[in-house]
Amino acid sequence: MKSQVIPNRLIQLLKERNFVEKCVVPFIDGCEQTVYNYGPAGALLRHNIVSEWRNFSIQNADNENCYLIENAISAPTRNVELSTSHSSSVVKGLRSRLVPGCMGHYIEVLKHVNKRLPFTIAQTGVCYRKYENNNGNPDGIRDDPFLFDASEVTDMTQLYFCSPDSLLWNFSNHQKRRLHWWRQFANSPSNFQISEIKQTPASDNSLILSCRILYKFPWGMDTVENLVNWGDGPLKKLKSSSNTAGSVLAKKGRLIVIPAMIEASAVLERGFLALLIDSFREKIKTKTLKNLKIHDAADNIRCLLKLDNKLTPYKVAVTITTTSKRKETRILAEHVLREVRSCHVATLGNLDVAGSLESQFDLYDQIGVPYIIIIRESTLDTGLVDVRNRDTTVKEPVHISKIKEYVRQNLTFLLAEAG
Structure with missing residues (x-):
């Protein structure tokens, strides 16, 4: 397949609106590493x-029991390979995955649930990865590894523990639930897909089953x-270690079993980029006398991020028309x-x-x-204000006494979570 790059307009928008900035910095061993910094809008989206x-x-x-945990980034007993601008190197004390840390809480969490299955241990945190240009992307090579080449990433990991006899059903259920989770935020849900199941032999001759949730990036499914x-x-490995032989066993009804485990691990930076690409839109501005005088076609393009309302960094903006000079107008705006x-x-x-209202609309659309x-x-x-909708550009008159009610009607899900 012919590989493509992320739209230049999107990269420019993310830079201009201070979503994310790419940096190359010296690392512990003196080699350079690629990291990313996030401005107010990018940090809120993440x-x-x-x-x-x-x-x-x-x-x-x-309605399963889920326990969120946090572990320190430092892990002195483990070595993690990191990519550098020259060659691979081993850096002590930096974790590459959250799974070992989550497993470290297994026995204590098992006590919390009185050894009854199922339950979940979940964690988010910074990890350090080795970047490979074509890792996990058999369909094509990324021309621009934007965010994929970060040596510092945020992992979102869930470990689900269940009885072995329900393992296959639970694994299938996890695939459906996780795919639905990604699709619910997308304008084009079908761009999120699930791969075929891969079988890998384990050291004890059993088979490890795995699959991937993929997004249709410009360079292909990744x-x-x-x-x-x-x-x-x-x-079983934990059971065989010292002082934990009997404490790993759990209950499923009247049965005593060694639990089976399902891992779901997502990289925030990849999801962040996928949702931005999915939300990015370019539209021709409405023709006006001013627009007709513009010779550069690029200036007639309206860029916006059609993010899901749950994810968008800011839900509402309040602004004053530039023609309004009265002090009372500002006082009213502060009240609203x-x-x-x-x-x-x-x-x-x-x-x-x-700037004009149109320039303010462009700014707010782009974030x-x-x-x-x-x-x-x-x-x-x-007493009337105009409420402009990002997706339709329609302005709806609303009385200031009804503003809170309007917000409640249109952002009900957020108010329910806050309450």
Whole structure:
């Protein structure tokens, strides 16, 4: 297949709006490493993805026990290979996966659930990976490894423990649930797919089953999450270690079993990029007399991020028309801003932004703000503001006394979580 790059306009937008910035920095061994820094919008988007992932873990459909844990990044007893700009090297004390740390909490969590199955241990945290240009992407080579070449990534890992007799059903159920989780945030859900199941022989002659959740990136299908059916191998190894022989056993009804384990591990940076690509839209601006005078076609392109409302960094923006000079208008705008923020939604209140309303719309569209509340000088007389919808660009008049109600109606899911 012919490989492609991420749209240049998207990369430019992410840089201009301070979503993410690529940096090359010296590392412990003196070699250079690729890392990424995230500005306010990028950091909020990442935070929202992680929050939704944690909510999915805790508030799962089957009402299973889930325990979130955190471990220190330093792991002095383990060595992790990292990629460098020259060659592979071994750096002490940096973890490459969260699974060993999660397994370290298994026995204590087992006590919490009175040794009854099933239950989940989940963690998010920074890990260090070796970057390979074609890793997990058999269909093509990435021309631009943007975010895929990060040596520092954030893992989101779940370890699900169940009885061996229900393992295959649970593994199939996990595939459906995790695929649905990604698709619920996408404008084009079919771009998220699941791979065929791969069988890998284990050291005890059993088979380890694995599959991947894939996204259709510009260069082809690539991995955003891995699912692995480990069977009871990990717990057998833990049972064979000293002082843990009987403590790994669990109950399923009246049966005493060695639990089986299913791992679901996603890399935040890959999901972050997949959802940005999915949300990126380029549209021709509505023809006006001003637009007709523009000779550069690129200036007539309207770029926006059509992010899901749960993920978008800011939900509402409040702005004042530049024609309004009265002090009372600003005081009213500050009141509206307080009203919206009292609904516990992330709100932008840049009341001193220069430029026309259209330029402000462009700015807010490019960071994915779904609703813009426009305060005009006439609002002082009528009490009406305009609420602009990002996706339709339609402006709806709403009385300031109904603003909180309007926010509640359109962002109900957020208010339910806040409450």
